[in-house]
Amino acid sequence: MFDDFLVRAAFAGLGVALAAAPLGCFVVWRRMAYFGDATAHAAVLGIALSLTFSAPMFAGPLVVSLLMAILVTSLSGRCFAMDTMLGVMAHSSLAVGLVAVSFLSGVRIDLMAYLFGDILSVSTNDLLVIWVGAAIVITLIASRWSGLLLSTMNPDLAHASGFSPKREQFILTIALAIVVAVAIKVVGALLIAAMLIIPAATARPLSKTPEVMAVVAVIIAGTASLGGLQASYMFDTPTGPTIVCTSAALFLLSGAVWRIVNAFGRNEQSA
Template sequence: MMLDDFMTRAALAGIGTALAAAPLGCFVVWRRMAYFGDATAHAAILGIALSLALNLPIFAGALVVALCMATLVTALVGRGRGADTVLGVLAHSALAFGLVGVSFLQGVRVDVMAFLFGDILSVSRGDLGIIWGGAALVLALVAWRWTALLTATLDPDLARADGIDPKREELILTIALAVVVAVAIKVIGALLITALLIIPAASARPFARTPEAMAMIAAALAVGAAWAGLRASYALDTPTGPTIVCASAILFAASSVYAGVRARLRSQ
């Protein structure tokens, strides 16, 4: 069977994660929510610790705690403290409590590095089902609410005038982000998830003239980075998650050079 090959499973896992993360990453870039993604991803480590302690599925624990963190961040930001302060405190606190919690687990063999930086080569068929199921859910949710999400992102006042509740759309975005974090933690790791969200979207910006085009280009770049990073990791014997992010960074550098050259040519 094709899925018996660990490289095939890894490639499918990377592609599924990239397809879910890239369009959502466009909203993270447009809303300047990078630290929000960090806080949600770091909270997933605490969810993993709770899952292992309670003998629950890791995906379920990571998803529930990521959702709780995302909701908490949404509630606290803007209440007398700067968003960067609240997000910084919550992100690093959740990561620290998660790592400390893992250290207390007795009789449970835990590879903390795999959860921090990903372990895509150990993805199983069951993991693939979770990843692609989560990706399908996120893509369906974003497609269903695309116009409302975009309007609420670009102009909340216009959204209200059109009968769209910006807070509701923010909650939908929060749920989608938590799902992406939960499915991506096995592939890319808690410390690198935000990079997979942001870098492809930022790389796509110079090539896109519409938000829809940016989302599609970001998805294509994310899939390309996942594939290139996986192949490079196999050839060079490097950590796969960080190598995927390195491939994304190279694409971002290339898009930045392209944008700079295009701007210079237009100014002449």
């Protein structure tokens, strides 16, 4: 079954969708879009570290993404605003990673595959890493759902209910680092943030509760992954960017549907 590269690619896309979509809801609710982008950019430096020390390819991005997220969280507000700190750290780590890769001698690397993804080359081992990572992220989010949601909506109420907003933020940081590490093979470091944000943003106007939004986001992300893979195969386009384009098309479609439904509702009320 897994000898077919398209089947492996489809399962890889679904695994990333399952992990990224519910986490992306918290990214949207907390307005952490730039935070996710910065963490993903830092993963390029992790790739260089993995190649330097002959470590598993997901290990370097996981460690660097986690360190980046913790560092930015701890330093923000002390000297610079959060967006300034994220901008400096994101672009610096991306540049350092690209320069570090160029210094690696005796290593042949397709840098474009790590920047924009290479889902069609996913191996069975890659697939195992993706789904194990997705299972860890889903377990973290499901087990801490009440604390994460309450800390997102009202930190003071979370304190009163016995939850620590800082601890919940750290859990989100760990989950984000895992998603970045496992998604690099599928959509690449430059497009991971899109898979976090776009499905969640698409699901938002179509959902009445946070739980429904998370489920709808997973469905949208899975549809975008499979639809983008099919379109890439049909039109011979880069698969990672095509998946993101499909996700963006669904975002535009959901916005149009939401406006039509609202307009129809207003007409019904006026009548």
